[in-house]
Amino acid sequence: MSARRAQISPWAPFEDRRRARDEKKHAVLRMAARLFLDVGYHRATLNDVATRLNITKPALYNYFRSKEDILEECYRLGQQMVDEAIAAIDAEGGDGLTRLRKLIRAYAQLMTIDFGMCLVRLDDRELSEEAYRRVRAEKRQDDLAFRRYIEAGAADGSIVACDAKLAAFAIAGSLNWIGHWYRADGAYSADQIADHFANLLTTGLEAKSARARSPSGKNAQKTSTEPGNRSRKISP
């Protein structure tokens, strides 16, 4: 088989190997993230991580330079998803309220997966000075995205005038908190939470005229499938 594949592409074996390596690396990351979240970064030993992957501790060093390097990657993966969400929302356009709701929904969803949780539950002070600064800067960017949308909404009339900074903090806080209480086997699915929070956190911000203008338009672009009128389910 490998002979046949070699005819198709002499690079296939290379690719295979690289992919296998990347997959293993990712498996380490997933396990590490799980453990970091479950017991905390400090109490999660590399031995734990390795043992649960059926390898030995030094084997981890084939993929990462240090424990902190693993942590850094966890942050990177989580942050990357946030970045992509923001970039997509920015690309799609729409008024401030619409974009804010999209971001809330996307961010809420991220808070229900491990790498997203890592962003808000792990202590970034464990990172090296350099990585710490990078992560902090990225987090600030995320917060600024919320603020940007609020301010845009205030400008385009979709959101009432308010202190954008505090409002962004309030929203981000609500969302980050999801990473602490969400359980995959809990009462709410990630989608449900995302929808609920998109409503919950923007009802107070909606400009009255906006409500008049687009009574249901606010839901026009939401990605999640939802049966019937959500506003009846989560009324505030």
Added chain:
Amino acid sequence: MSARRAQISPWAPFEDRRRARDEKKHAVLRMAARLFLDVGYHRATLNDVATRLNITKPALYNYFRSKEDILEECYRLGQQMVDEAIAAIDAEGGDGLTRLRKLIRAYAQLMTIDFGMCLVRLDDRELSEEAYRRVRAEKRQDDLAFRRYIEAGAADGSIVACDAKLAAFAIAGSLNWIGHWYRADGAYSADQIADHFANLLTTGLEAKSARARSPSGKNAQKTSTEPGNRSRKISP
């Protein structure tokens, strides 16, 4: 002075000594809390704590049985303040919305002081099994207080019908997050933050009739001093 008191009562010196001891114990707690918050529980060594108090590490063991014991006390002090706030609010009565706003205001203020921050920024899994369970239970009670007020508000018509559990999570999340971003030398005072958030987090929940019913009554019992109509300041 203590010499005079000694003549009056042989017990006084004993009292003095006990008070001095309590003061020292409290000083340790304050310093430990600061350090735990500043660098993280694990990275804050007892040596650090002791050195900053101009004593030596073993001296700490005169006041606490272990590092974890110190952590436990930090939680206890923080939790006690929350409990007292809730108890006071419950004692005062009022409709759901009013009580909710009071709690938000009180909780927000707590998030700006060290022991309050400890509640939400330190990792309670460092605690012993027993303390962990206690702390978790208490945190659940706090959350239930939010939920109770929301449900009460829904029942008494001051708050719109909504998913009380999620709404409580959203509010608690916003407030807990204060403990992460608040800076004593920042742009907002604790009072300002408390007021802003009390508004921000309830505007979406206010039943329309409620607004009509008690345009300013909601602020009747608030503790913070505020000039004029707050709703003009924080409009959303």
Added chain:
Amino acid sequence: MSARRAQISPWAPFEDRRRARDEKKHAVLRMAARLFLDVGYHRATLNDVATRLNITKPALYNYFRSKEDILEECYRLGQQMVDEAIAAIDAEGGDGLTRLRKLIRAYAQLMTIDFGMCLVRLDDRELSEEAYRRVRAEKRQDDLAFRRYIEAGAADGSIVACDAKLAAFAIAGSLNWIGHWYRADGAYSADQIADHFANLLTTGLEAKSARARSPSGKNAQKTSTEPGNRSRKISP
């Protein structure tokens, strides 16, 4: 007794404690130096050092910050003795040949004790960048002392004209080598070696007139006791 001593000097206990500490620290250094020399720096583990001192590994960290710190101290102690020897010789004065012989004798003796051996048998690249530079600079100073005396001798006529740099290397090399082959239970005492080398390494350098000038003066200030005419014993 401690009560009596306290009357004599309330600081005595303090002094005692400090002395005890210094003694222990020195004991660690001696043992570490021995071990470093015996098996090499890398193969000498801190466990070895500690065990031979009937303590445990972490106890060493009461006296030193790291293994490298211990190594650094070994160098420092050895270097200090060399410095003192040079300083004393410089203070005493004398012509170049006389001073050179004194230095040879002193340096040879140092090569027979542990901390002296450390200077030439341990690898200074194990040191931190900073300590490495310091040690290197000091070694250069030592070498320059040899060179200075040779040049002084050439100037004052006690030593024949020669390439001082190479001559200093040759002498230093001979002496350093002692640190490698000397055995306390060997055929030669440190004194004997020192005397032999003082002669051996300077016979070729003696200016002929010098021999005439001071047939025995060169030995006038030597510290070692030697019976009769050394030049008959070690004739070259």
Added chain:
Amino acid sequence: MSARRAQISPWAPFEDRRRARDEKKHAVLRMAARLFLDVGYHRATLNDVATRLNITKPALYNYFRSKEDILEECYRLGQQMVDEAIAAIDAEGGDGLTRLRKLIRAYAQLMTIDFGMCLVRLDDRELSEEAYRRVRAEKRQDDLAFRRYIEAGAADGSIVACDAKLAAFAIAGSLNWIGHWYRADGAYSADQIADHFANLLTTGLEAKSARARSPSGKNAQKTSTEPGNRSRKISP
């Protein structure tokens, strides 16, 4: 080329292969020696060695059984050159002083090349018990060669009576030290150093009659090229 040779002799490719292998093996040795000297045996990892050769670590095991095996070979190559020098000198004959000077010159030259330096700068205790004993025995033989020549010189009148053992130590020490301070880009060439030391280290040993007997004969067989009268260059 290898194709043509293959027609001539079926063994040639085999030879080619063996030679290629030997060349690679030698390349490994050279690089390893360099690295061992540069950073020390312990701090030079096999990864370093391999990387600098553009191969990978396990590839080294095609040529050597272990890291220690590499070290052993370094010693062997260095020792072999010393042995050959001694054998050649013994074969050529001459009086003690002449042979001593030849050995000094040859040994000094060896101290300026890597494998020679390995002999005196690496720690032979890293070797296995067996190799260690062998290396030690060989080093003793080298030292005995110095001693032999000195004693022969004393017997044949070319060298003054002296303690041959110590004199040999002194000379060997001077020479070994070259391995520590020599720099290829330094002020002295290997030849210059060899010449200087041959004079420097024997001037004190020359029997007075010897100088009279053979004013220039001592240089008759020297291998290094030297313009004019060396004794003028290095006068001591």
Added chain:
DNA sequence: GATGAATGAGCCTTCATTCAT
């Protein structure tokens, strides 16, 4: 009450070496 000293437990990391491919 406070201190210096010591300890035990534990973790990250390195590296020579092996093995399947």
Added chain:
DNA sequence: TATGAATGAAGGCTCATTCAT
């Protein structure tokens, strides 16, 4: 022959905790 991956062994270091003084 060469490689990527994995391992076992070991060492340095940290820190909460205890104990004699």
